């Protein structure tokens with residue numbers, strides 16, 4: 480076994496280092512040891528790197544970053560029946576207690592004792608080897624690459640959000656934000672049968688990509704009142720009665736405010752974006768339209784499986800979001816690219832993975848023109 484367990488460690492804000500750590504050992508008979516092949520960078524990783532905290536999650540001790548990973552099984556525990564050495568898997572990176580009321584009611588994503596990769600104090604997956612319970616490792620079908628496997632995590636976030644929106648065939652869905660999560664929400668909404676999917680952003684190049692990807696319509700949010708933005712958006716999308724469902728995947732206050740004016744009478748609003756903890760929220764629109772408002776946090780029962788099925792069946796294309804793959808030693812540069820808004824999704828190869836070329840900093844112009852991201856705060 481190639482045995483580098485080099486890890487990408489956040490020591491404190493804007494201070495990262497590479498550290499060779501001991502290869503972890505199986506903790507119980509239902510565990511598997513996974514060689515991490517590819518890891519995507521999430522806005523939350525970048526936020527921890529820059530600020531050292533997201534809400535009440537504060538990095539107090541050095542923490543390995545990363546939680547969007549796929550890899551290859553290298554060892555299985557004695558009770559493991561469903562995976563074997565050599566299987567390629569998508570890693571679900573959060574492990575609930577399995578005993579609390581949330582877990583027992585089937586909402587394990589709400590477990591208060593969740594051990595989630597790269598959410599302090601827990602280390603993340605930007606490392607050589609990772610131990611996981613077998614039921615949180617999902618075998619990838621032959622037609623889904625391991626690189627695509629790394630995008631199952633953000634896709635599962637989008638699956639959970641769109642499920643929360645209860646999207647039905649023939650419905651209209653407006654998605655605020657055309658970052659990776661918003662793009663994937665648009666794609667999942669289409670796969671659920673939504674016939675009109677409107678992507679909204681403040682960056683035109685992101686909207687151009689969204690239109691080529693999954694959106695049937697786009698709207699560039701303007702510096703006008705939420706009511707005025709909503710009026711213009713609904714006109715562009717030809718939705719005179721409002722949208723059946725509105726998803727916020729931006730976390731930006733103006734977009735959340737606009738959403739409540741965009742949703743139809745009796746429609747559904749889902750808060751997927753994580754921005755400021757407290758904002759001014761148009762409760763009168765919520766009340767008068769009898770809007771159903773739901774939150775969405777990570778992913779739960781069936782979401783990873785559905786995400787993989789959507790990719791395997793060709794209903795959602797995650798490959799289109801990958802701008803490049805970089806060697807492990809280029810992890811910090813890759814984080815910089817994400818921070819600068821120059822990529823949609825960049826993958827970091829595991830420390831034991833060979834990557835032919837050095838960091839691919841050239842962004843495919845067809846995917847995204849470099850543009851600074853403002854408004855979305857990456858969680859807090």
Ligand SMILES: NC(=O)c1ccc[n+]([C@@H]2O[C@H](COP(=O)([O-])OP(=O)(O)OC[C@H]3O[C@@H](n4cnc5c(N)ncnc54)[C@H](O)[C@@H]3O)[C@@H](O)[C@H]2O)c1
Nearest residue numbers: 656658659660680729730731734752753776777854855858
């Ligand atoms: N609910 C969850 O479990 C969960 C999981 C992962 C990420 N998130 C959150 O989802 C959001 C999206 O994640 P991402 O990785 O795509 O982030 P991102 O920052 O790449 O995307 C956010 C997008 O919102 C756009 N935006 C900013 N202000 C806007 C406005 N006023 N109107 C419309 N669009 C605006 C930005 O230009 C950007 O394209 C983030 O807030 C992130 O923290 C939530």
Ligand SMILES: OC[C@H](O)C(O)[C@@H](O)CO
Nearest residue numbers: 521523595598636777858
């Ligand atoms: O996709 C999972 C999310 O990135 C995490 O929940 C993070 O935002 C907070 O820990």
